């Protein structure tokens with residue numbers, strides 16, 4: 264698929280305001296600051312399609328992108344979770360929206376779950392995996408910011424996460440990724456092709 268043709272469609276504060284639930288979409292989820300918006304920019308080869316920030320909590324709406332004019336194939340940038348400075352009530356609200364979205368969005372074909380390679384599988388990452396498992400929703404994990412580790416250490420981290428998720432290997436695939444080094448783009452594209460082309 265032509266990811267370079269991606270363009271902004273709309274932002275939605277809640278599931279009720281999302282664009283019509285037809286066709287196929289893939290959502291990028293993960294902890295605040297994990298690099299979701301950066302990954303979307305790098306995989307579409309656009310500098311500022313999704314807004315990125317050094318301040319965690321930048322993306323607070325569900326942002327939808329279409330592949331060119333084809334509104335039946337979408338990428339979705341989800342708000343990050345786990346941002347400490349957000350009040351608990353707001354956190355709970357986001358988590359409720361996330362779980363609603365995962366449970367009810369019929370067009371959702373798969374979840375790209377981003378984790379900082381240095382801090383993978385946080386408690387809420389595991390909650391997300393649990394929700395995905397309940398829906399039989401396939402998950403592709405990006406261990407992001409791989410450039411922050413030496414290549415041997417990054418490979419070790421990959422093996423470790425793989426072995427921790429062995430019980431879910433039918434539903435879960437895992438790779439290293441770096442937006443900074445543009446590492447892992449082809450592997451990500453081919454996974455998304457599987458989900459969006461069928």
Ligand code: GTP
Nearest residue numbers: 296297298299300301315316320321322343442443
């Ligand atoms: P929220 O929208 O807050 O949930 O964050 P996000 O997951 O969308 O993260 P974002 O893409 O905005 O990136 C957060 C910070 O991490 C920015 O300062 C990015 O430049 C940096 N960053 C993202 N990806 C990488 C990477 O692969 N390597 C390095 N070194 N930095 C990265």
Ligand code: MG
Nearest residue numbers: 299300321322
């Ligand atoms: Mg973001």
